[in-house]
Amino acid sequence: MAYLVSHPDEVKVVSSRFGKGAASIETYLALDGYSSARKAIELGSDGIIAEMKASNLRGRGGAGFPTGLKWSFVPKQSAKPKYVLLNGDESEPGTCKDRLIFEHDPHSAIEGVIIAGLAIGARMGFIYLRGEYRYLLTIMERAIDEAYAHGFLGKNIFGSGIDFDIRSHTGAGAYEVGEESALMESLEGKRGIPRIRPPFPAVVGLYGGPTVINNAETLATVPHVFRIGAAEYAKIGTERNGGTRLFCLSGNVERPGVYELPMGYNLKKMIYEVGGGIAGGRALKAVVPGGASTPVLLPEEIDIGMDFDQVGKAGSMLGSGGVVVLDDRVCIVEFALRTMRFYQHESCGWCIPCREGTDWLKKTLTRFHAGGGVAKDIDNMRYLAENIMGRTLCPLGDAAAMPTIGFLKKFRKEFEDHLDGKPCAYAEQGDAALAPA
């Protein structure tokens, strides 16, 4: 199990119960647990959605879509059952926040699913954990059992006359299944390949029923919105970016870990103060601000607030909140290769630009880093990445292309220095720089 870190700048909302034994329902109740679900029952569907809109909570999965708005799209009347789906397929390299939620505060996820269910009139929710999180399933299932035992799930939850069930499920290890429609395919027992939209999940989702699918952090935040009040919650962050965010600070920093900071928190400060600066007092080379799929930022680009809009303006994305810090020992070609190796491995195989493009890129980068690159490889890699960008069926293609374009654009010289069979002059200690501390 991971150990927890903390910093005075943290605003503990989602993580407020971390490390307090809240995986047990008794402790969770003692810490004000399930009070939000009761409140939500009183508010009713429209009230819940109004509250969510007021909180300015935006989806924590990466795209940042306003949660209240998403829930409001679900039709009130539906011939088919409606579903709530918690996306716990946390697979973006550099991201490890949902893991802590499942481990330390599984009831908040359950409570969030219940509230979302109340909002859209669903009677069934699913909690989907990535295959690699199978070891957390026992915690989650025990929490679900406890909730049933207390009458918070099942028939007549909280004595409200409403029935609501939750089932947990794990994936089989495909990154692609983190994409919401591919996740639904996976949950239905099919190949994890994204669906075509329209129809959108809010209309035709899981098993053809209207479905709300939210990231685990989003749903785990929901009870806290009701606990502290939407207006209060919205005040925490910046304009249009309500609340806090679990940032996963990793790489070559002194104190890596998951920190809950207000939206809009300065990235430079995050690295140098919260994270304690670059490990061993080395120089910063680059920062990947939101998980492996987001374009890299140079040291001079990191004096920005970490919210969806500001990071976007800086030419990258807030993504999943996975901040990866690279120091001057890291060879960018090797880092690009590692990134590409991941996306190539995880391409679902559906559409050609991504399936073939990532493979060609991986092979080129592998050879390139080994000293077998030729000058035209650099332009070809740029071409391949751009040929993927925006032209695939799902965003996995973009996820592979964006960082590659970023590396080639910002570190072209480093690529050129690998040419003519020269040994890599950057990776001082080879793989060691990229190895976990």
Place this chain on the structure above:
Amino acid sequence: MGTIYIDGKASEADPKQNLLHACLSLGLNLPYFCWHPAMGSVGACRQCAVKQFKDAQDTRGRLVMACMTPAAPDTRISLQDPEAVAFRAGIIEGMMLNHPHDCPVCDEGGECHLQDMTVMTGHDYRRSRFPKRTFHDQYLGPFVYHQMNRCIQCYRCVRFYRNYAGEDDLNAFGISNEVFFGREQDGVLKSEFAGNLVEVCPTGVFTDRTLRRHYTRKWDLRMAPSICGHCSLGCNTTMGERYGLLRRVVNRFNSEVNGYFLCDRGRYGYEFVNSEQRIRAAQINGAPTSVTEAKRRLSSLVAGGQQLIGIGSPRASIESNYALRRLVGKDRFFCGVSDGEWERTRAMVEILQAGPARSASLRDVELSDAVLILGEDVTNSAPRMALSVRQSLRQQSFETTQKLRVPLWMDDAVREIAQAKRSPLFIAAAGATRLDDVATATYKAAPEDIARLGFAVAHEIDAKAPEVPDLSGEMRELAATIATALTGAKHPLVIAGPSCRSISVIESAANVARALCDNGHSAALSLIAPACNSFGLALLGARPMSEALAAVQDHGDATLIVLENDLYRQLPAKLVDGYLAKAAHLIVLDQLGNGTTAKAELLLPAGTFAESDGTLVSNEGRAQRFFQVFVPEDGIKESWRWLGDQSWSSLDDVLSEIGTEIPRLASVIGAAPLSSFRIAGAKIPREPHRYSGRTSITANISVVEPKPPDDPDSSLSYSMEGASIQPPAALQPFFWAPGWNSIQAVNKFQSEIGEALRGGVPGVRLFETSTGGGYFDGIPNPFTRRTQEWLLLPIEHIFGSEELSAHASSIAELVTEPYLALNPADAAGFLAEGKPTVVEVAFGGLKQRVPLKVLAELPSGLAGIPAGLTALCGEELPAWCRIERAS
């Protein structure tokens, strides 16, 4: 229609379609892979990218996939935009990273969609310096050859196999660039439509395993339009020949009949033409003889003053049957099938001609939104229809799709919306059927009870239809459910046929269709015929076989002429022995040796579909013409030519005489243009312009180039020279267009993608609806099982039950062993512990030993034997039989 702008040019486009469909319909070349006109768009290959502009002012535009974008009015796109052109070439480059450059040794070479598209995009230089990926290939059965390294992962195969054909043993495995398409392990593909993978696959992953044995490039094939003769549906095919050997059959698009797909019996049955069993020379008393001698003997027997008795055939063309009828006189022309079959066939024709329901084409079947099948396992009795029935199941879900404004071509989304919702399909049959998995409800019962259910449904729909006496509550409830489903549909369809050997089943189906029509529903009726020209023979008219025996007996010195018909498959062996023994002379015309030909005094080699011209009438009532693809070197001739002797100079003469003599067949002549038809004075070449070796093909025999055979019967020529523009659809010898060498060249010949070929739908429909007639009231009593006897029924098998295709070597591999089937409870008394049981079946003085097979869904009291596969196949069934365990 709306106006869209393509590279600045205004064009008409159907807004309900997508841009790829629109571009191809306009005759433009836009490459694609994953899209298929019958299977819609899924956006996998990204090959059809075009640049779309917001409006006339937008000059930047953005790349969109044409197959995923509606052809909405005022859409502005560019195919020529440099970015789009480069992207499309890049997609091919991506595919070519791993696609082997083995075109010269690949069976697909020369008719490969991937080759065509590669040339179309202009990708011609390999920049990748990496080795190619390899896969393990699988054995997939006798029909389809698997070569996975060539795969470009377009997902068409699994979409066809799983979504369209509804079978599940082919799938995509793995992810990233190692996606594998195959079975979980080597084995015969389960689907009866697996052969379509050969055409669905845009490259050489799935190729024709039978063609492989006698391989010829498409461009070296001599081809002709043909009609499949292996069941009554009349699917349109293209046959290909070289060096006197029939090489293969491929689909020939007909929008009303088979569309883009064939069944495996139709695709692979062709090899009987090359069979060792073929009768290639005339024989007199078993000894080969010359054509001249055979002709001399024929005319002496015919003119010898003896009574001539002709026995026609449901698998011979109208022309051949007519020639025999003319020769022997219509009073001495007999139908060649059992009285029961003849009665059922005539009843079906009568119902389709005089009834109010439209005789359904396969397209009608596909567009139906509620189906009732009475007494048929269509997958085994009229296979291609099962594929159409499967598509009909989607119809009702389209309403929701349209409400959500999702276009019907957006295939994955449409299937997502539909989920498990299927249009109603009710199947009443005497056992399990291959469509049971998608049926709303099935009813397994004896023929009498199937008919009673049909009559009960009719009565539920229309009180004027006769009521079924002593109806059980259960059956009444089921009948009411079916009636509600049919009346609630926009296009209800009833399917029935002869499999149960019961005229009541057919009449009950007619009642249901009539009840629907009389109550304002636009219902269609599809009646499956026993053989490819059963309806043609019935329209021609013949006397029943029971009267033939008397005719033979009346004249001790009669000469019997049997046309393309193994009587031992049609009638009880004892009876046939009797006919043949009593006739003074026996003349048989046939294609393959069989029990009847073995007894012939004069045996004449009859041409198969590949070697003759003629007309067949399908179960829809569509008269369609097939054309010879080659002239056999030996004495093989069309039966009508043998029998007509010198009286006709061409097929046209036969057809016009038929038109004069038999007015109800007058329109048959219009099934295809006459032999005098020319395009700008030229005939239509059977050979593609790249056909090689014409001058040297027989050089091993003589270096003198022989004059190509003349073809007096059609406007097709034995040459690669001739008309170069599109011929009328019925004469289309093959699909080929500049830049389009694969079968997908059909795009260039359609009025609109997926719609009728330009120049009309081949064939003429002979049945149209009528207001006459009334309800049938011959309601049978319920079936009551007997204690020591079982009602023996034939069970149709796609592979084996049809006479000719069973001689094709690939199909022969899949033909079931003879068996006697009982349901588990009935079989229990016979089963020997732990080992195969053989039983002896006895009825009507006959005994047959067969292995016992347990069939879970066979109703109690019934026994089944495979149709056409045992020595009992000529016996009139159903019959009560006794069963004993053989010692």
